[in-house]
Structure formats: C-alpha cells, structure tokens
Amino acid sequence: MKEELYCSFCDKEAVINLKPFRVNLCSEHFSQHLTNRVKRTLLKYKLVKEREKVLVAISGGKDSATLLHIMHKLSNELNFEVYGLHLNIGVKDFSEKSEDAAVSLFKALGIKYKVVNVREFFGLSIPEISKKVKKPICSTCGLIKRYIMNYVALYSNFNKIATGHNLDDIFSYIVKSFLVQDKEQLSRISVFTPTFDKLISRIKPLAEISENETLTYATLNKLPVAQVSCPFKNKFGLELKIKYSFIDPDYKYYPIKLNLVRTYSKLSLASRENDTLRCKYCGIPTSSEVCSFCKLLLNLNLDPVSFHKAFQGYASFET
Ligand code: AMP
Ligand code: ZN
Ligand code: ZN
Numbered sequence: 001m002k003e004e005l006y007c008s009f010c011d012k013e014a015v016i017n018l019k020p021f022r023v024n025l026c027s028e029h030f031s032q033h034l035t036n037r038v039k040r041t042l043l044k045y046k047l048v049k050e051r052e053k054v055l056v057a058i059s060g061g062k063d064s065a066t067l068l069h070i071m072h073k074l075s076n077e078l079n080f081e082v083y084g085l086h087l088n089i090g091v092k093d094f095s096e097k098s099e100d101a102a103v104s105l106f107k108a109l110g111i112k113y114k115v116v117n118v119r120e121f122f123g124l125s126i127p128e129i130s131k132k133v134k135k136p137i138c139s140t141c142g143l144i145k146r147y148i149m150n151y152v153a154l155y156s157n158f159n160k161i162a163t164g165h166n167l168d169d170i171f172s173y174i175v176k177s178f179l180v181q182d183k184e185q186l187s188r189i190s191v192f193t194p195t196f197d198k199l200i201s202r203i204k205p206l207a208e209i210s211e212n213e214t215l216t217y218a219t220l221n222k223l224p225v226a227q228v229s230c231p232f233k234n235k236f237g238l239e240l241k242i243k244y245s246f247i248d249p250d251y252k253y254y255p256i257k258l259n260l261v262r263t264y265s266k267l268s269l270a271s272r273e274n275d276t277l278r279c280k281y282c283g284i285p286t287s288s289e290v291c292s293f294c295k296l297l298l299n300l301n302l303d304p305v306s307f308h309k310a311f312q313g314y315a316s317f318e319t
Contacts, residue, residue, distance in 0.1 A: 005017060005024045006024065006026075007024055007025055007026035007029050008023040008024050008025065008029075009023075009025070009026075009029045010026060010028075010029065012026035012027075012028070012029075013026060014026055015027050015030060015216070015220065016030050016213075016216055018030075018033070018251070019250065019251040019254075020251050020254045020255065021033070027220045030216065030217070030220065031217060031220065031221060034066075034070065034209060034213060034217050035070050035073055035074065037208060037209060038067075038070045038071075038074065038205050038206065038209065039074055039077075039078070040208075041191070041205055041206075041207060041208050042074065042078065042205055045191050045192045045203075045207075045265070046192070047160070047162075047191070047192055047203040047205055048078065048080045048159075048160060048203070049080070049159070050078070050079045050080065051079060051080065051081075052080045052081070052159035052160060053080070053081045053083065053157065053158045053159050053160075053319065054071065054075075054080055054081065054082050054083070054158065054159065054160045054161075054162050054203075055083050055084075055085050055149070055152065055153045055156075055158040055160065055161050055162070055317075056068045056071055056082055056083065056084055056085070056162045057085050057086075057087075057145075057149050057161060057162065057163050057164070058084050058085065058086050058102040058105065058106070058113075058164075059086070059098060059102070059164065060086065060097065060098030060099065060100075060101040060102045060225065060226040061098075061101075061164070061225060061226065062214050062215050062217075062218040062219075062223070062225045063164035063165070063166050063169075063206060063211070063214045064163070064164030065101070065105055065164075065218050065223040065224065065225050066164065066206070066209075066214040066217045066218050066221075066223065067162060067163075067164040067205060067206055067214075068082070068084060068105060068106075068109065068111070069105075069109070069217075069218075069221060069223055070205070070217075071162065071205065072109050072111060081319075082111060083111065083112050083113060083114075083158070083317065083319060084102070084105075084106045084111050084112070084113035084114070085113065085114050085115075085116070085149065085152055085317075086098070086099055086102035086103070086106075086113070086114075086115045086116070087115075087116050087117075087118065087144075087145055087148055087149070088115060088116070088117040088118060088119070089118050089125065089126040089141060089144075089145075090117070090118050090119035090124070090125025090126060090127075090128070091125060091126065091127060091230065091231065091232070093228065094226075094228050094229075094230055094231060095125075097226040097227070097228050098226045098228070099115060100224075100226070101224045101225055101226040102115070103115065104224035105223060105224050108224065112317075112318075112319060114152065114315075114317045116148055116152065116314075116315060118144065118148075121311065121314060122300070122302075124300075126140060126141045126144060127232065129144070129296075129300065132299075132300060133296060133299040133300060135296075137232045138232065138233070138234065140296070141232075143292055143293060143296065144293070144296070147293040148315065149161050150198075150199060150200055150284070151311065151312075151315050152315045152316070152317055153200040154198055154200055155312055155315060155316045155317075156315075156316050156317035156319055157319070158200060158317075159195075159200070159201065160200070160201050160202070160203050161200055161201070161202050161203070162202075162203050162204070162205055163202065163203075163204055164206055164214070165204045165206065165207065166206045166207070166209050166210060166211050166213075166214050167206070167207060167208055167209055167210045167211070167254075167257050167258065167261060168210055168211040168243050168246070168247065168257070169211070169243070170189065170191075170204065170207055170261050170264075171242075171243075171246065171257040171260055171261060172239050172240070172242040172243035172246070173185075173189060173239060174186070174189055174260055174261070174264050175242045175260075176238050176239045176242055177189070179238065179242075180238070186264070187267075189264050189265070190202075190204075190264070190265050191203070191204045191207040191261070191265040192204075192265070196275075196285055197278075197284070197285050198282075198283055198284045198285065199284060199285055207261055207265070208258060208261070210251070210254060210257070211243075211247065212247070212249055275287050277289060279291035279294055281294040281297075281304035281305060281308065282294055282304065282308055
C-alpha cells in the first residue's frame with residue numbers, strides 16, 4: 001500500500017515533496033512557501049522598490065499566471081503596484097485562447113490591464129510579418145514582444161517590466177548560449193536588468209522557481225491558463241532539448257541550476273551600456289544607427305516616424 005505523506009506544517013495530506021527544502025507540503029502551505037521564495041528573490045536582487053509601478057507581462061501560460069498571482073499578493077505587503085499586459089500575436093486559436101486566459105486572470109484579480117493586438121496595429125499577424133520580412137517566426141516574435149513591452153512601459157511611466165521566466169527557462173537559455181558560444185546572449189542574461197535610458201528595467205521574479213512548481217501552483221490555485229502551446233514553437237530546438245533533459249521532479253539538478261543562474265546574473269549586470277548609439281527613429285539604445293524594430297518597420301515598408309506617433313497613443317496605458 002502506498003504510504004501517504006503529510007504536510008510538514010499541518011495535518012493535511014501533502015501534494016508535493018520539496019527535497020532541496022526537506023519539506024512535504026499541502027496545497028495551502030505550498031502556495032505560501034512559493035510566495036515566500038518569490039518574496040526572497042524580490043528582496044535579494046532588489047527587484048522592486050516601494051511605490052514602484054510594475055508591468056507584468058502575461059502570456060496566458062502557467063508561468064506568468066503564477067507570477068501575477070504571487071506579485072498581486074506581495075504588492076500589498078511590499079507596497080508596490082501591479083498592472084497586466086498581454087500581447088495578442090494573431091495566431092489562430094492559440095492567440096484567442098491565450099488572450100481569454102490572460103483577461104480572465106486580470107479580471108479575477110481585479111488588476112488594471114492592457115491588451116495589445118499586433119494584427120490590429122500592423123494589419124498583419126506575427127507569422128505574416130515574419131513571412132513578409134523573410135525572418136524566422138520565433139526571433140521576429142521575440143523582437144516585437146520585447147519592443148512593445150518596453151514601449152508600453154516607457155510611455156506609461158512604469159518602473160519595471162516583470163516576465164514569468166522560471167529557473168528551467170533561464171538555465172536552458174544559459175547552457176544553449178554557452179554551447180553555441182553566443183557571447184552577446186550570454187552577456188545579457190540576468191534576473192535584474194536596470195533601466196538604461198529609454199530601456200525600462202526588466203525583472204524575473206520566478207528565477208529561482210522550477211517549472212514543475214509553477215505548474216503545480218497554477219493547478220492548485222485553479223488559475224486560468226490556456227491549454228495550448230504555440231504551433232510555431234520549435235519543439236526540437238536545442239534550448240528545449242536541454243530543458244527537458246534536465247527536468248527533474250526529484251530536484252536532483254536544482255542546486256546546479258540555481259548556482260548557474262545566480263552566477264550568470266551577477267556576471268551580466270549593466271551589460272546594456274555596450275549599446276552606445278541611439279536609434280535615429282525611436283531613440284532607444286542600440287549598437288547600430290537603426291534599432292532592430294525600426295529596421296523591421298522599414299522592411300515592411302512602414303515609415304518608423306509616423307508608426308511611432310500612432311503607436312504611442314495606441315500603446316499608452318491609463319494607470
Ligand atoms: P516565453 O518566451 O513564451 O517562454 O515567455 C516568457 C515570458 O514572456 C512569459 O512568462 C511572459 O511573462 C512573457 N510573454 C510571452 N508571451 C507573451 C505575450 N503574448 N504577452 C505578454 N507577455 C508574454
Ligand atoms: Zn499544510
Ligand atoms: Zn528604433
């Protein structure tokens with residue numbers, strides 16, 4: 001007969017055994033434990049200050065749903081403000097379900113939010129844009145998402161942009177960048193990236209939480225999560241191969257992952273200072289005369305100056 005495990009802090013049945021912390025936890029104590037660990041990450045890396053406005057980027061998936069739920073809880077205690085942002089990238093079915101999940105979560109938590117629809121603005125979805133400019137979908141999507149998040153944060157006076165990258169995401173990104181010797185990428189990996197000119201500070205409060213834990217948290221707290229993954233995601237790419245080779249419900253690799261993420265986060269601080277030029281169209285720090293986003297606009301035969309004028313009104317956020 002299977003032996004039942006009980007919570008280390010109460011007499012309820014345990015739902016998870018966290019070996020690195022030597023505890024078995026019931027649903028309630030697990031949620032409390034994860035919240036405390038995120039709080040420690042916020043304080044240790046000084047990710048948020050009192051009275052700051054944090055824009056949380058919500059994809060509709062389990063990681064960012066967990067992030068928003070926990071940040072919302074901590075915002076009272078640590079005295080900061082939380083707002084939500086979702087970007088609809090225009091991929092049929094996937095984007096509709098993702099937007100529904102993100103908006104349900106914003107409403108359930110009573111959080112002020114904004115949805116930016118790429119198709120409404122460009123007249124094209126991200127796959128259509130990538131086809132038109134003949135660039136891979138994932139890098140085009142990443143570029144547009146990063147730029148829009150920064151744009152909204154910059155023009156609506158946010159202090160921080162928070163994303164739901166978890167320990168396994170950051171670990172696999174570091175290892176992949178190391179294996180392909182991408183020094184540029186390696187130098188940019190960080191739990192905390194400070195604001196640099198028009199680039200708003202980015203934070204990753206789930207940097208020390210593993211993927212198994214965000215999944216467990218979202219499930220136990222019944223958070224609205226889209227049960228779809230992007231059809232364009234490269235399931236056979238190196239990054240996911242690394243991630244899944246090191247997925248460990250037994251937490252065997254947890255200390256190794258944690259050490260690597262902590263070390264790289266220290267090494268890469270302030271790396272944006274290498275961007276000594278400013279884009280001649282939008283003014284953001286860049287390493288060439290025109291930033292990658294404005295180059296994309298030019299490739300789409302859009303005039304960056306009039307695009308930015310119109311986009312500023314569309315992307316601004318009433319807070
Ligand atoms: P991914 O690269 O898809 O694993 O996403 C990493 C993080 O970026 C997520 O946890 C979110 O915080 C953010 N993110 C990804 N996609 C979106 C989206 N469509 N809208 C808003 N935020 C997003
Ligand atoms: Zn308990
Ligand atoms: Zn630009």
